[in-house]
Amino acid sequence: MSNVFEDLENDIENLSSTSIFKDKEPLDHRYLPDKLVHREDQIRQIAKYWVDVLSDVTPSNVTLYGKTGTGKTAASKFAREQLIEIANKKKVFVKVLHIRCTDFTTEYQVIAEICNKLGRDVPSRGWTKGEVVNAFRDIFKRRNTYGKKLQLIVILDEIDILLDKDGDGILYTLTRTDNVSVLCISNYLDFKNLIKSRVKSSLNDKEIVFPPYGADQLSDILSERAQLSFQDGVLEDDVIPLCSAMAAKEEGDARYALDLLKSAGEIAFDEDCDKVTGEHVRKAKDTIEHNKVIEIISTLPLQQQRVLEAILILTKQDEEISSGKLYDEYKEISKKDAVTYRRIFDFINELELLGIISTNTISRGRGKGRTNIIKLQCDETLLETTLYTI
Ligand SMILES: Nc1ncnc2c1ncn2[C@@H]1O[C@H](COP(=O)(O)OP(=O)(O)OP(=O)(O)O)[C@@H](O)[C@H]1O
Ligand SMILES: [Mg+2]
Structure with missing residues (x-):
């Protein structure tokens, strides 16, 4: 038998010479x-603060705000690469670490990760927090061969998650360590409401806002990537404008625009077409939405899934769904471990935020009060198959 991997590699090579894609990586x-x-302005603003480090001065702390897919992570990584390039040239002793707070749940883990990245081994558990913090601070006491102490910039990406879970300890420790500057990245303008005032004052950050992209800006972003990813001439003229317009509606999310373009290409490829068309983009939109709903539903906590199941049953019975009726149905499903009526309201709010249901308050007329009417906002069959196959 010939080597299966070699055969596959040859197949892929043959396909790529005739296919839609030149190189998928840029997507x-x-x-x-x-x-x-x-994003030139935002990058220049970051640079304006970080430039101090080239004169061995610890830069101000910075916070980047913006909705999802507005280029915050990309801009911070871009600024990091540029800074490292010039710092190496000038032999300045600086490191910039990018930490995704989704990968670490506590202050201990973040500090341990930073220490490990800086070459100071710290176990992922077992030490006290004080020991880890001391190990971290010791790093800044050493000098390099030019007699310089390390200047460190820590990018805390998706910091909201860490603040939700572990409070603001990490910010306090980092901002109270000499030679350390932080760049926080958050989706929420009010993220500092989650931190105590003493931490806020030592953070004393400069804020940079990343506004959502408009359709024209998204078109420019996609055109750059399309040139690198697709074979010449395979995209029909309406493909990029359509992806951009759809993503502009989704709050100017460049990630979504790129996903649309990539999936449209994949669908065209699967259908053996030699062009990507607007129709492929529309199909891509459905596929992405479909996958998103499946992911949201299958990762919901059990009791919330039961609430959804109750909504599904009532929807199929063509019932108008009030909170009371929903609670009765939910109790049927959950039996003994049903949560309280009060909790159901929280669940309803969360499901509404996720866009799976909508609610509408109606008045029943004088003296009869107001009722919340709940409606399913995702495809019934999709919900049913997802709920009953997880
Ligand atoms: N101005 C841009 N030019 C080229 N590509 C961009 C630009 N802005 C964003 N992108 C691309 O869009 C995608 C999403 O951007 P990024 O990850 O930086 O968003 P984000 O603001 O960090 O979003 P989130 O809040 O969800 O983390 C990335 O693949 C990124 O390379
Ligand atoms: Mg990001």
Whole structure:
């Protein structure tokens, strides 16, 4: 038998010479393009604060705000690469670490990760928090061969998650360590409401806002990537404008725009077409929405899934769903471990925020009060198959 891997590799090579894609990597979320159009201002603002480090001065702390897919992670990584390039040239002793707070749940874990990245081994558990913090601070006491102490910039990406789970300890420790500057990245303008005033005052950050992209800006971003990813001439003229318009509606999310373009290409490829068309983009939109709903539903806590199941049953019975009726149905399903009526309201709010249901308060007429009417906002069959196959 010939080698299966070799056969597959040959197949892929043959396909790629005739296929839609030239190179899929630039359509991946993690790909960092060598220019970030429409983010020059924000990058320059980051640089304006970080430039101090080149004169061995610890830069101000910075916070980047913006909705999902507005280029915050990309801009911070871009600024990091540029700073490291010049710092190496000038032999300045600086490191910039990018920490995704989704990967670490506590202050201990974040500090341990930073220490490990800086070459100071710290176990992922077992030490006291004080011991880890001391190990971290010791790093800044050492000098390099030029007699310089390390200047460290820590990018805390998706910090909201850490603040929800572990409070603001991490910010306090980092901002109270000499030679350390932090760049926080948050989706919420009010993220500082989650931190105590003493931490806020030592953070004393400069804020940079990343507004959502408009359709024209998204078109520019996609055109750059399309040139690198698709064979020449395979995209029909309406493909990029359509992806951009759809993503502009989704709050200017560049990640979504790239996903649409990539899936449209994949669908065209699967259908053996030699062009990507607007129709492929529309199909891509359905596929992405479909997958998103499946992911949201299958990762919901059990009791919330039961609430959804109750909504599904009532929807199929063509019932108008009031909270009271929903609670009765939910109790039927959950039996003994049903949560209280009060909790159901929280669940309803959360499901509404996720866009799976909508609610509408109606008045029943004088003296009869107001009722919340709940409606399913996702496809019934999709919900049913997802709920009963997880
Ligand atoms: N101006 C731009 N030029 C080129 N590509 C961009 C630009 N802005 C964003 N992108 C691309 O869009 C995708 C999403 O951007 P990024 O990850 O930086 O968003 P984000 O603001 O960090 O979102 P989130 O809040 O969800 O983490 C990435 O693949 C990124 O490379
Ligand atoms: Mg990000």
